[in-house]
Amino acid sequence: MSGHSAQALAPFQFPGLSLRQVQMAALWLFVASGFFVLIEPAPYELLFAVTLLLFLPHGLTASAFCAPLVLFLILFNVGGVASAIPFTNDKKVVEFIAVSIYLAITAMFFAFAVTREPVRTVLVIKNAYICAAVIASVIAVAGYFDVAGLASKLSPISRAQGTFKDPNVLSAFLIPPAMFLLHGILTGRQRYIPVAIVSFLIIALAIFLAFSRGAWVNAAVSTITLSAVLFVMAPSIKERTRISLLLIFGSLALFAMLSIALTFPNVRELFAERANLFQSYDSGETGRFGDQINSLPMLLELPNGFGPRQFREVFEGDPHNVYINAFAAYGWLGGISYILLVLMTMWAGWRSMFAATPWQTYSIMFFCPTFVVMLQGVQIDTDHWRHFYLLLGVTWGLYAASELHIRRRTRTLPE
Numbered sequence: 001m002s003g004h005s006a007q008a009l010a011p012f013q014f015p016g017l018s019l020r021q022v023q024m025a026a027l028w029l030f031v032a033s034g035f036f037v038l039i040e041p042a043p044y045e046l047l048f049a050v051t052l053l054l055f056l057p058h059g060l061t062a063s064a065f066c067a068p069l070v071l072f073l074i075l076f077n078v079g080g081v082a083s084a085i086p087f088t089n090d091k092k093v094v095e096f097i098a099v100s101i102y103l104a105i106t107a108m109f110f111a112f113a114v115t116r117e118p119v120r121t122v123l124v125i126k127n128a129y130i131c132a133a134v135i136a137s138v139i140a141v142a143g144y145f146d147v148a149g150l151a152s153k154l155s156p157i158s159r160a161q162g163t164f165k166d167p168n169v170l171s172a173f174l175i176p177p178a179m180f181l182l183h184g185i186l187t188g189r190q191r192y193i194p195v196a197i198v199s200f201l202i203i204a205l206a207i208f209l210a211f212s213r214g215a216w217v218n219a220a221v222s223t224i225t226l227s228a229v230l231f232v233m234a235p236s237i238k239e240r241t242r243i244s245l246l247l248i249f250g251s252l253a254l255f256a257m258l259s260i261a262l263t264f265p266n267v268r269e270l271f272a273e274r275a276n277l278f279q280s281y282d283s284g285e286t287g288r289f290g291d292q293i294n295s296l297p298m299l300l301e302l303p304n305g306f307g308p309r310q311f312r313e314v315f316e317g318d319p320h321n322v323y324i325n326a327f328a329a330y331g332w333l334g335g336i337s338y339i340l341l342v343l344m345t346m347w348a349g350w351r352s353m354f355a356a357t358p359w360q361t362y363s364i365m366f367f368c369p370t371f372v373v374m375l376q377g378v379q380i381d382t383d384h385w386r387h388f389y390l391l392l393g394v395t396w397g398l399y400a401a402s403e404l405h406i407r408r409r410t411r412t413l414p415e
Helices: 003-012 019-035 043-055 064-087 091-116 118-144 167-187 193-209 213-233 237-261 265-274 288-299 311-315 322-353 360-376 386-412
Strands: none
Touching: 019 043, 019 118, 019 386, 043 091, 064 091, 064 322, 064 386, 091 118, 091 386, 118 167, 118 193, 118 360, 118 386, 167 193, 167 213, 167 237, 167 360, 167 386, 193 213, 193 237, 213 237, 213 360, 288 311, 288 322, 311 322, 322 360, 322 386, 360 386
16 A cells, blocks of 8 residues: 555554444444434434545445446436526525435445445445334334323324334335345345344334335335245245245234234224325325326426425425426426436346346345335335435445446356
């Protein structure tokens, strides 16, 4: 190492620890802090700044295979900035754009960090995310059942919310780590299976008690998608039989747990209300779907859209559709870029999921919930979900690492 490099790394030298160990520890704390987002900026934002600083020296690999992610995120936010120009005197609009840019940077960070060292980095992210989900679930369930009188703070609208501002976001946040655990249980790769099963059930209970229709559908579709991929890719009939039996017994255990939860009158009543596919605020000319339909011809005439946070000023509510919101808040440039980003991510995730690499199992467990979150975008605005950008970045990082691995392996094969 040159004298200049040694000097650059000096601030990151810790007694008895290598820089890489410090980077992984910071990454774990950063991701694990995602369970607490009641305040702004959340610990997640503050720890990201520290983690990024630690990773800058020899912790990131900016592969050309991540170019679509970088390009479309930049164009998406350029569109947002252009659309925000008439509203720069509105503090909330400026904050909205700042958050969008920040989240885009986190996605790039995850992509470059995973590309650098796929297995170790994704393992740290996975374990930290599961830990965050279990903590968030325990707090949310305790709040829902008014343990220690915390319901007024942790369940203010009689739905499990915990350390999140919105039960819909809490439940969406919990689904990917639930899929990580389910993947490990179904494949037998998960260490400490009993602990994994208990953790999965705790997370599942929190998702149920959040009473988010979108999250319920997301969880069901994610489970079906992951199970189908694992079943198809299983190397033997014995493995397929094992997966099928585990799914049957797991479904029975989950059904039993939810049946017990429904014995509580307040749970049963809210479930009956939320189980309807359509709520009163969904339908009608001025309902959610009516607003979405009415916005389309207007957006076709507005290259800059309505502007960030302006959809609610036109229709007195958010669009609840990330694709419509992309055009409404980020203009044509942002909307088209977002759609292309989603399509390219689906292609990249699918390709890495079926590539024979040492981290193929991680590609499967991360892309399945990522794919479903992108589908869920037709039902809710996901463009400011922290965990979506984590999934997005990891998916692209695994794709880039897979492509690099395939090319290195091809070059070493004899002609």
